[in-house]
Amino acid sequence: MSTSEVNPEFDALLHYLKQNCGYDLTGYKPDSLMRRLQRRMQQLGIENYTSYLQYLQAHPQECAPLLDTILINFSGFFRDRNAWDYLANTIIPQIITSKQPYERIRVWSAGCASGQEVYTLVMLLVEILGIEQYLQRVQLFATDIDEVALKQAQQGIYNENEVADIPTQLLSKYFEQTEQGYVFCPQLRRSIIFGRHNLAVDAPMSKIDLLVCRNVLIYFKRETQASILVRFHFALTDKGFLFLGNSESLLNDRQIFIPVSLKHRIYTKGEKLGLDEHLLILPQTHNRKVVDPLTTKIHIWQAAFKTSPFAQLAVSYGGCLIVANEQAYALFGLTNSNIGALVRDLEIGQIVNSWALMRQLNRDRHPFSLKNIKWVNDNGTTYLDIHITPILDPEGKLLGANLTFIDVTQYIYLKDEIERLNSTLARVTQELHLTKEVLNSTKQELNNTQKESKNIH
Structure with missing residues (x-):
């Protein structure tokens, strides 16, 4: 079935998920969504979208396993190691150098999945800054649309296969091996601000120095990607950096981001946004x-x-x-x-x-x-x-x-000056009038004195 064709059953299912499960998936690529929905439907032995919608309505708990199927949370520690090395050796030092010692360094992991890339960021920053400076200066936000993945990220517990790519010295320094698995350092874990966030709908973070969003944009339609990139532009400071995944490239018609390293998919701000791009993030203006x-x-x-x-x-x-x-x-x-x-x-x-x-x-x-x-x-x-x-x-x-x-400052000052001059003029006029009265009185007294003197003589 061509996804370009109108499919009211599929649209009704997406509408239900948006209204009742709190997940707006309309910005995702339809082909990918349909494949994942059909995979879940096959697991349940359901043949069409209408029947599956009825099943969802009768079994609200089905939202969680469905979203697990749809929102593929593939992540890993130090995935694409060369890119992380470049980030650690070149980009993060630039960010630190651009800041005053008292200024916060704000980092956003957007689409953080189950947390491996978040904790990779933490390890790199602590290695460069030291744990004391890290805790004092770094604000790290980790967001995802999938609440189940966020919960896993907050726990910071990983099995042996998941931590295989972490260098041995870092693994022993930042993780504790327990019966549950490898647990990330609680003190550092508590410093991270986790939250549910829909990149295509919700307002972006602000004043971000480093924005990491790797292999997330590829799941969205081109128009939705453009809207998200505008939000990322809003989020970053003028000297901030955007770090994408190896599978992604920027599709904007204008160069609102320019590459620092195409090889490592690291960008900084380019052109300023136009009014039409600003309007993309207003409520209900993505139409x-x-x-x-x-x-x-x-x-x-x-x-x-x-x-x-x-x-x-x-x-x-x-x-x-x-x-x-x-x-x-x-x-x-x-x-x-x-x-x-x-x-x-x-x-x-x-x-x-x-x-x-x-x-x-x-x-x-x-x-x-x-x-x-x-x-x-x-x-x-x-x-x-x-x-x-x-x-x-x-x-x-x-x-x-x-x-x-x-x-209107000059007009206010001019008005004040005119009022001052008018006041001065009124005062001078009054003084002149009083002086004239005194002069007339003096003149009258002098005339009277002259008359009295003549009478005496």
Whole structure:
């Protein structure tokens, strides 16, 4: 059966898994999904998707073994050893050198499966930094969509075959052999932040220095891969690195990532993202009809946004910075690593309350302005007029807001100067009036004195 054909039974099954099991698999390659579903159905003696859907509805516990079949969690310690050696000898030292001693080093293992690559990362970092510096400086996030695999990763227990590729000195240093198997060092294991995360749907981590996602993208459709890569671009700092698997290559039409080592599949940030790419990570905007960059509306908005003489930025409904023009970068000292961060955590958070803005836009659904907002920073005091416009989807749902900042500092100072001059003029006028009255009084007294003197004579 061709996967390009409409298959309502297959679609209904995917919809059920999304709504009732919490797994959105619509971004995965249909051919691969169908093969794995049919493998599970054959194990149960079920012939078609409709019958299997009925079986799922009657046996909710079936979700777990099905997802074990679908989400192939193949991993290994030091898989593709040359790539890990290059990472340890070249990339990680660069990351450490680029940081101040007090700065955190943030690492994200995306699609961590059962944890072998996470613990490989930990061993490399500890060998380079030392355990004390590692515990003080490194934040390591490990995420996967498969909760069963995550649980296994958190336990950090592996059998003899699974640890076969770990060098002997590292195995004895970081693992304890028990009756259950080889257990990774509890102190280091507790330092890792594990969490369930769907790369195609959920918001990415932020300010990441090293993002490891190996042989995961190959299971997704091309469009989903592009969306995930945009999220990875958001996640990385300007000097951050992306580490992919040997089976993967970047399929973006634009070079938003450039290779550091093609041989080892290590990349860093390339071109800045365009507005259409930023929109890919907004809720419900992965539909091509909504974000097709060829539409006239998007082109007009993008051109106006980029060339505006005023600082402009867009904020998602959840309060995250999703795009900014060059003027906003300069005004607020933004970097690419700030994209995707909560506005409240940025410099701009001193000026605007994104939560209050969204609440007002959600209630009123029309633009409004904030006048003469005072902003005090290291460069002095600035006054801004802020114009806020809602961003709505075709159904009228609020996706976020566009903010335009107009620097009115010189007008405020000019107004203050005019008010000061007017006040001075009024004071001088009053003093002149009083002086005139005194002069008239003195003149009158002098006339009276002269008259009295004549009368005496």
